[in-house]
Amino acid sequence: MLLKANSLQYAHPGQDLISFPEIRVDSGEALLVLGKSGSGKTTLLNLLAGLLNPKSGEVILDGVKLSALSGQKLDLFRGKNIGIVFQKPHLIAALNVRQNLELAHFFSKKKGQDIIQLLTELGIGDKANTSVLTLSEGEAQRVSIARALVTNPKLILADEPTSSLDDENTEKVIRLLKSQAQKIGAALIIVTHDQRVKNHIPHFIEVLAS
């Protein structure tokens, strides 16, 4: 089992405790995490990425307990093993598309995918030298997907990748994420309130607000 998360609980300051369902995902599998707005989906994604520490429970990725790592070791482990597609692209405005991906490459300290080939597969090969400031919303989102994939991570976490997309583009983005995850043999977890995604990823769990 690539990823196991048992009995995870977390409370934001001054907020109720959130309890999450058990998660088990193997390499090459895709899991959908559904839940209403405010139920704790982004919180769960941050716990799985080691960006937050659970109040109780454990995240084990590829046999490694995230709670046993901290500081630079945790950052390096995340950089090598986890690709994150955040809700907003968070691209570095001073850099062009290719440079944004090169930075992810650099921080992972490993040989990843060929940047131009990956951008081409995502349909934005012609944007490699473009400033990220001039990208459309959909293009910026595909760059953020490319940035999550370029390091060949074992786990891909995507937060609401389709919330602002129409049906056609929702289908395109989910297909892209699934096919790219399969290509590199990664596990894919998509966190969303978008019920449309269920049509494409049948395996799902739900986060329920207490």
Ligand SMILES: Nc1ncnc2c1ncn2[C@@H]1O[C@H](COP(=O)(O)OP(=O)(O)OP(=O)(O)O)[C@@H](O)[C@H]1O
């Ligand atoms: N930094 C924070 N400080 C305090 N409360 C927070 C913080 N971040 C999130 N929360 C609260 O924790 C709960 C879960 O938030 P979270 O962002 O995980 O939900 P979500 O399911 O991802 O929502 P959405 O679908 O709207 O993005 C919400 O009630 C939210 O207001």
